[in-house]
Amino acid sequence: MEFQIPERKYLPKDFKVKDWETLKPYFETLLNDEINSGKELESWFHKLSELEAVVSEEMAWRYIKMTCDTSDEKLAESFEDFVRNIQPHIAPYNDKLNRKALSSPFLAAVKEKDGFDIMIREMEKDVEIFREENIPLETEISSLSQKYGAILGGMEIEYEGKQLTLQQAAVKLQSTDRELRESIYKKIANRRLEDKSKLDELFSELIRLRTDVAKNAGFANYRDYKFKSMGRFDYTPQDCFDFHESVKEEVVPLLNEIAKERKEKLDLSTLMPWDKAVDTSGKESLKPFNDAEDLTAKTIKVFNKLDPYLGDCLLKMIEMKHLDLESRKGKAPGGYNYPLSETGVPFIFMNATSTLQDMVTLLHEGGHAVHSFLMNDLELTEFKNPPSEIAELASMSMELITLDHWDVFFENEEELKRAKTEHLEGIIQTLPWVATIDKFQHWVYENPNHTLEDRKKAWNKIFDTFSDSLTDWSDLEEIKDYLWHKQLHLFEVPFYYIEYGMAQLGAIAVWKNFKDNPKKGLESYMEALKLGYTKSIPEVYEKANIKFDFSKENISQLMNFVKSEMGNI
Structure with missing residues (x-):
């Protein structure tokens, strides 16, 4: 790769x-630059773009370093310094710069260029919702949000005399020893419950601050403010409610089928939460790689089989030491691909142990990484910041279009079939969980003055709506009450989750196209990603030869395709 x-x-x-x-x-x-022509305004946008890239990358590195080692106070202080002492000063300048650009008599000429109309639409939205009094509130929110990662990053359980992170411990839930699974499940859950009050208080404080931000900007609630803030021009809260309803009617019945089959194959009188990850044939968990180095090498090989360009993206990241993959004490939970706006080479962070899910996570984050590389030729930094509905399409599609090459990870045919089946079942399980988290967020911010008891009842009602009806939660009520505590999006990036559902539907459609015509399917996918955010979400989906559609009919068709493919394995 020439880079x-x-x-x-x-x-x-x-x-x-x-x-x-x-x-x-x-x-x-x-701010003081004189702009006397369309050409000068365009040049001014390029200067602003470079400044944004440099600032964005600085914040990115401070965040990356902090999440790689939450125990290092200096790294936390460095990120905190940016959030408290740099970001608040930038916010009012951004507003002034937006107003300067929008008031230029040469704006109309620039707006005709590809991508500039989308960027200007974002600037107009930012001006509309900006309030000076929200700057200290946003600073406080950013500071509080990072506490979630620190709390979870310090969680461990003891097993056979060793301390395991919760991610490492979760691997044991795939054991064929049911007593061990139960023991590990309860240890993980009870460790989380030790900090339930701390996490509840943190979330309540975040709700209070976020609601104040919304009220200051003239919105009825934080949900409405956030939809505007996130630039959701192409759908509304009602579309989300329609998605919830479609998932309940079209996907939850499939969830019940999977649970029923699991219960029967495992020959259980009662299906418990710790029975969900074990292989139904009674075999030990799949181990697609040995360590982070092996995982990376195999992922590159899979990418190369699709297109050598994709493998080269990961090789470049290795060369620049932009991967931190293995789980260890002190790392923040979860996984992410962080775009680096100036260098153009992103950073992948995750907590790999040795599971199928870890393998899929790198394929997923690798999809994000490839997206970053494909956008590098775009003119402005803003063009390289697509909304999540597009970003998650990149990652989730990569999981599926690589399926035919998973033999790189699984030489044994039986294990390969198991892996594919588990992954496709996981997709069916993902959509209801996305609906659960999203609907819960809508309720939380529509009812910001709720009590902890109200919150608990609402969570359980929503959880039950989108769960299978076979899993027995008897004597596990408290664990069930706080399952939402494990979802970092609720704490760190509110309302960023429905995108996974929308993008999952799009990814299935991309996969269907790929299965019909691999060359054309891959080409359409990559061409769509190259657009970044120079087109609207529906237009980017159209470029990928798919629909931005979460209607009941579309979900039904896509689920039928997934069921058909599962039958072909």
Whole structure:
């Protein structure tokens, strides 16, 4: 892969973001620049883009380093410093710069260029919702949000004299020893429950602050504010409710079928929560790789089989040491691909142990990474920030279009079939969970003054709506009450979750196209990703030769396709 980090044209090559005082002059210069033509306005946008890229990458690295080691107080302080002492100063300047651009008499000419209309639409939205009094509130929210990762990053359980992270312990839930599974499940759940009050208080405080932000901006609730803030121009809360209803009617029955089959194959009188991850044939859990190095090498091989360009993306990341994959004490939970706006080479973080889910996670985050590389030729930083409905399409599609090459991980035909079946069942299980978390968020922010008891009741009602009817939660009520505590999106990135459902539907459609015509299917997928956010969400989906559609009819058709493919395995 021929790849060069772009040279700076506006900021000095050796400039590093240390504090606000060293950064401020560059914002001031942009604010005071005279713009006398469309060409000069375009040039001004390029300067702003470079500044945004440099600032964004600085924040990214502080976040990455902090999540890689939550026990290092200096790393936490560095991120906190950015959130408290740099970001709040940038916010009012961003608003002034937006207003300067939007008031330019040359805006109409620039707006005709590809992508600029989408960017300007975002700027208009940002101006509409910006309130000076929200800056300290947003600072407080950012600071509080990082506490979630620190709390979960410190959670461990004891097993056979060793301390295991919750991610490492969860691997034991695939054991064929049912007593062991039960023991591990309860240890993990009870460890989370130790911090239930701490997490409840944190969430309540976040709800309070977020609601204040919404009220200040003139919105009835934080949900409505967040839809505007996230630039959801292409769908409404009602579309989300329709999605919930479609999933309840078209997907939950499939969930029941899977649970019924699992109960029968395992020959159980009662299906318990710790029976969900074990292989139904009674075999030990799949182990697709040995360690992070093996996982990376095999993933590159799979990517190469689709297109050598895809493998080259990961090789570049290895070369630049932009991968941190193995689970260890002190790492924040979860996994992510963090785009790095200036260098153009993203960073993948995850907590791999040795499971099928870990393998899929790297394929998923690898999809995000490939998306970052494919967008590198776009003109402005803003064009490279697609909304999650597009970003998650990139990652979830990658999971599916690589399926035919999973023999790289599983040489044994029987294990390969098991892996594919588990993954496709996982898709059927994902959609109801997405609906659960999303519907819960709608309720939380529509009813911000709720009590902890109200919250518990609402959670259980929603959870029951989208769960299979066979799993027995008797004597596990408290564990069930707090299952939502494990979902970091609720704490760190509110309302960012429905996108997984929408993108999952799109990914199934991409996969269907790929199965019909691999060459054309892959080409359409990559061409769509190259657009970044220069087109609307429906237009990007159309470029991928799929529909942005979460109607009951579409979900039914896609689920039938998944069932058909499961039958072909």
